[in-house]
Amino acid sequence: MIFAADSAFWQAFTQQTIDGLAFGALIALIALGYTMVYGIVELINFAHGDLFMLGCFLSLTILAAFGLGGLGFDATVKDPSPVYVAVVLLTCLLVAMPFCGALNFAVDWVVYKPLRTAPKLAPLVSAIGVSFIFMNVGLFWGGAQDVNFPNLIPDTNLMSADSGIRFTYKDAMVFGVTVPLMIALTLFVQYSRLGKAMRATAQNPTAAKLMGIDTNKVIGLTFAIGGALAGAGSVVYALKVNTISYTMGFQNGLYAFTAAVLGGIGRIPGAVLGGLIIGLVRYYGSAYVGETWAGALIFGILILILVFRPTGLLGSTTREKV
Amino acid sequence: MPFRITLPLILLVLFVAAGVAGLALSDNAQSKGKPDVIKIVSSLPRSGSARGQTDSIVQGLKLALHEVNYQITLGDRTYKLEYQDLDDATAAAGNWTIEQEIANANQARSDPDVMVYVGTYNSGAAKVSMPILNKANILMISPANTAPALTKPNTGDKHEPQCYRPTGKVNFCRVVPADDVQGAVAAQWANEIGAKQVYILDDNEVYGKGIADLFHRTCKEKFGIKVLGQESIDSKQQEFKPLLQKVKDAKPDLVYFGGTTQTKAGQIFKDMISVGLTCPMMGPDGTFETAMIESAGKESFEKAPFYATFGGLPIEELKDGRGPTFIKNFTALYGKPPTEAYAAYGYECGLVALDALKRAGKKDRDAVRLAGLATENFVGTIGKWSFDANGDTDSKVMSGNTVKDGKFVFDRKLELKTSARNSP
Numbered sequence: 001m002i003f004a005a006d007s008a009f010w011q012a013f014t015q016q017t018i019d020g021l022a023f024g025a026l027i028a029l030i031a032l033g034y035t036m037v038y039g040i041v042e043l044i045n046f047a048h049g050d051l052f053m054l055g056c057f058l059s060l061t062i063l064a065a066f067g068l069g070g071l072g073f074d075a076t077v078k079d080p081s082p083v084y085v086a087v088v089l090l091t092c093l094l095v096a097m098p099f100c101g102a103l104n105f106a107v108d109w110v111v112y113k114p115l116r117t118a119p120k121l122a123p124l125v126s127a128i129g130v131s132f133i134f135m136n137v138g139l140f141w142g143g144a145q146d147v148n149f150p151n152l153i154p155d156t157n158l159m160s161a162d163s164g165i166r167f168t169y170k171d172a173m174v175f176g177v178t179v180p181l182m183i184a185l186t187l188f189v190q191y192s193r194l195g196k197a198m199r200a201t202a203q204n205p206t207a208a209k210l211m212g213i214d215t216n217k218v219i220g221l222t223f224a225i226g227g228a229l230a231g232a233g234s235v236v237y238a239l240k241v242n243t244i245s246y247t248m249g250f251q252n253g254l255y256a257f258t259a260a261v262l263g264g265i266g267r268i269p270g271a272v273l274g275g276l277i278i279g280l281v282r283y284y285g286s287a288y289v290g291e292t293w294a295g296a297l298i299f300g301i302l303i304l305i306l307v308f309r310p311t312g313l314l315g316s317t318t319r320e321k322v
Numbered sequence: 323m324p325f326r327i328t329l330p331l332i333l334l335v336l337f338v339a340a341g342v343a344g345l346a347l348s349d350n351a352q353s354k355g356k357p358d359v360i361k362i363v364s365s366l367p368r369s370g371s372a373r374g375q376t377d378s379i380v381q382g383l384k385l386a387l388h389e390v391n392y393q394i395t396l397g398d399r400t401y402k403l404e405y406q407d408l409d410d411a412t413a414a415a416g417n418w419t420i421e422q423e424i425a426n427a428n429q430a431r432s433d434p435d436v437m438v439y440v441g442t443y444n445s446g447a448a449k450v451s452m453p454i455l456n457k458a459n460i461l462m463i464s465p466a467n468t469a470p471a472l473t474k475p476n477t478g479d480k481h482e483p484q485c486y487r488p489t490g491k492v493n494f495c496r497v498v499p500a501d502d503v504q505g506a507v508a509a510q511w512a513n514e515i516g517a518k519q520v521y522i523l524d525d526n527e528v529y530g531k532g533i534a535d536l537f538h539r540t541c542k543e544k545f546g547i548k549v550l551g552q553e554s555i556d557s558k559q560q561e562f563k564p565l566l567q568k569v570k571d572a573k574p575d576l577v578y579f580g581g582t583t584q585t586k587a588g589q590i591f592k593d594m595i596s597v598g599l600t601c602p603m604m605g606p607d608g609t610f611e612t613a614m615i616e617s618a619g620k621e622s623f624e625k626a627p628f629y630a631t632f633g634g635l636p637i638e639e640l641k642d643g644r645g646p647t648f649i650k651n652f653t654a655l656y657g658k659p660p661t662e663a664y665a666a667y668g669y670e671c672g673l674v675a676l677d678a679l680k681r682a683g684k685k686d687r688d689a690v691r692l693a694g695l696a697t698e699n700f701v702g703t704i705g706k707w708s709f710d711a712n713g714d715t716d717s718k719v720m721s722g723n724t725v726k727d728g729k730f731v732f733d734r735k736l737e738l739k740t741s742a743r744n745s746p
Contacts, residue, residue, distance in 0.1 A: 012571050019563055146588055148619035155596050166598060241561045242596075243589050243617065248560050286564035292526065292554050294564075 011164040016283045022171045024279020025178040026240070029233035030256035031263070031271035032185065033104075033226030039266035040202045040222045042120065043112060046127040048104075049253015050134035051227055055100045055234025056244040057141045059092040060149055066091070069150050071142065085152050089235070093177075096231040104227025105220050112223075113216060131249070138246030146245045149238040170240050177236050181229060182272055188225075189268060198222055202266070255282075258302050264315025273313055277301075355434035360394065360401045360685055362387070362675055365426040365441035365451065367411035367418045376443055378660060379465050379668030380407055383440060385652055386672025394676065396683050404435070410447055418447045427451035431458035437690045438463065438675040440668075445469035448494070452486035456493045459687040461694040463674055464496040465667035468633060470532065473712040477502060477532065483712070493691050495713030497670040497702070499633045499720065501529060504606045505536025505580070507720045507736045508631050509545060512537075512576050512604065514734075519548040521574040523565070523590060525581030526554035533606045534580025550574050557585035562593045570599040577601060582608030588617030595625045602627040610723060610730060620728040629733070630723045634663045635704055636732050639721065642705040644673070666703040673702060 030052055037045045060070040066088045069075030077084065107130055115123040153170045189195040200208040201218045209215050237252070238244050259278045263270025278298055285294035305313065364383060366376040384405065392403040408430075410423040423442065430436045431454060438461050442448045445467045452472070455462050471478025472486065472494065479485075486494065512520060520541060524534035534552065541547035550572040555562060569577060577594060579587055587609040594603060603626065605614075610630040615623065637660050640649060648669050653659045660666070678694035698708040707717035718738035723730045 008571070012567070015567055016564055019567065023561075023563075145583070145613050146586070146617040148588070148592075148617055151619060151621060155598070157598075170596075241589075242592055242619065243560070245560075247558075251558055251560055283564040286562075287568045290553065291562070291565045292556055295556060295559070 020283030028275025047130035049249035053249035100231030101228035264312025270314035368409035378662035382668025509540035525585035530581035
């Protein structure tokens with residue numbers, strides 16, 4: 001049957017693969033925040049998905065301020081030139097990244113740092129609390145309904161029409177932002193001084209402290225970097241999906257957290273791999289199994305992998321965290 | 323020691339209980355009512371967010387009573403018509419409350435002059451008062467309840483609608499078409515615009531899936547429209563691109579979504595466009611709201627048409643039956659024409675109540691109930707209709723709406739013809 005409809009089948013399959021990878025790249029960007037924080041303080045920062053949500057609302061507010069519409073304001077700039085749009089979007093990125101980074105840093109400073117020596121459950125429950133606080137801020141910011149995010153990146157296909165495959169500017173933007181960020185992060189953690197300090201703190205905080213590393217500062221900066229990645233993710237996500245809502249952090253955060261666990265929590269390449277797998281499973285699942293089963297499928301695969309490889313795909317027993 | 327405290331307490335409770343019971347009894351014994359008065363009450367959320375719509379309903383209802391000068395002659399007696407506007411909402415809740423609706427139903431039940439209960443606005447409230455009024459044999463006419471399970475078997479829980487009719491008799495009727503009619507009407511619209519194959523999505527909830535299933539069935543059985551597939555979504559998901567990609571590959575002429583704006587109708591429309599599918603999308607009245615346009619973004623509606631069905635006609639389309647008279651008299655009484663479609667339903671309820679009283683010919687709850695449910699070939703504001711055995715109107719007049727310039731506009735009148743049947 002597959003052979004009978006081969007060309008149409010492969011076309012659809014390639015399309016779902018491209019879209020799934022683009023979605024997965026976004027999830028991976030959020031997953032990096034989970035995995036880095038877990039790697040260094042062994043805390044699952046449940047508020048991370050909601051931080052990402054706040055980044056989306058900030059971006060929308062910036063768009064509204066620049067007259068591109070959003071949050072109840074009508075677009076005052078009619079048919080904005082691509083240069084204007086590019087400048088505004090770059091501003092979004094340059095504001096949302098430090099904003100989310102600083103917010104995450106502040107949360108660590110205020111909420112998690114005093115609990116550093118407390119039982120593991122205490123910061124975990126606090127993280128859930130922070131998540132709820134963020135959600136309510138989002139509710140206040142954007143209202144209870146789904147909010148439209150202006151469609152600023154055209155859906156124009158970059159492939160030829162007869163190939164039957166769609167690869168749009170949006171997809172190009174997703175890969176264009178996420179891939180360099182991931183490469184930069186890997187290089188940073190691997191080669192920079194701070195990166196080395198982060199890895200040292202992850203391996204053994206006490207020993208790192210003895211070597212003269214200010215572990216609290218290092219942990220704080222890890223939160224900031226993870227937050228900044230979520231900020232970048234929020235801009236790209238909002239531009240691609242075009243709908244944001246105060247509840248969006250939950251589902252996307254859950255996917256990202258799953259991606260981090262799937263790839264081996266604490267491992268940066270693992271989070272990327274996990275994100276891409278989840279993107280593909282979500283898209284193939286919807287296309288070939290059924291939309292309602294896509295969610296179950298993702299968690300089914302997670303369970304299978306954890307049963308046979310408890311440390312995750314790239315996790316090793318003597319793992320080197322972050 | 324505890325004994326000494328407990329005994330007086332029990333005695334006190336018994337005493338209070340006896341007092342309350344005595345009061346209730348004496349109240350019952352005394353309230354014989356006024357012999358020359360017939361009361362019509364309405365129970366609607368008069369405070370809170372539905373205030374605008376219920377104002378219209380009450381205005382329409384009062385207009386019907388005003389037209390007969392608040393008087394009715396049954397046999398050789400002339401009765402004065404009294405109208406009581408009860409609120410089933412509280413300002414604190416901002417919405418209808420169970421307690422308030424129960425209180426209203428009990429008030430109507432214990433007042434022997436009350437012959438007709440107009441209400442409710444919310445289907446949930448109807449579920450509360452229906453059994454109380456059923457036991458009291460009071461005719462209940464709703465201007466706004468659309469949940470199918472209130473009247474139709476096999477549309478909800480297996481005990482519905484019998485659980486609302488403890489006496490086994492039907493006392494509830496509604497002048498609005500129920501939600502499930504929308505699915506069938508939508509299928510007719512799809513047929514009218516020449517759709518040959520459709521893809522159906524639903525939100526997996528009672529309302530949305532119910533309508534989508536009916537759309538599915540009507541398409542297949544009545545119009546021979548090919549259904550390429552029906553799939554439920556998980557409305558917690560944030561985007562549905564893979565699903566819409568699959569829908570696109572099936573090459574439909576129309577996508578139907580049984581669901582509401584809250585269950586992601588806007589996102590589905592957006593994803594449909596972003597995967598490059600530009601056929602029309604259609605949805606039920608849960609998508610007929612400005613929130614739909616806001617969440618999907620105004621510019622999306624320029625790329626593909628969006629259609630929404632709605633159970634009722636906009637005021638300016640009331641051209642049949644008593645529609646024009648209604649608009650004329652309404653304008654004369656209130657100084658301006660009605661704005662909300664609900665005004666016509668309020669008026670319709672009043673007309674049905676008066677007609678039922680007239681045909682009953684006496685001030686007797688059971689006679690009025692039977693007469694009300696036997697309403698047949700009634701000429702109302704949207705044309706001629708009858709109640710069926712369940713108390714549902716057989717009028718299947720709905721409006722088809724589309725989006726133009728970022729606003730919903732009336733597109734066409736949709737009317738589904740079915741055979742009228744009547745036996746209360």
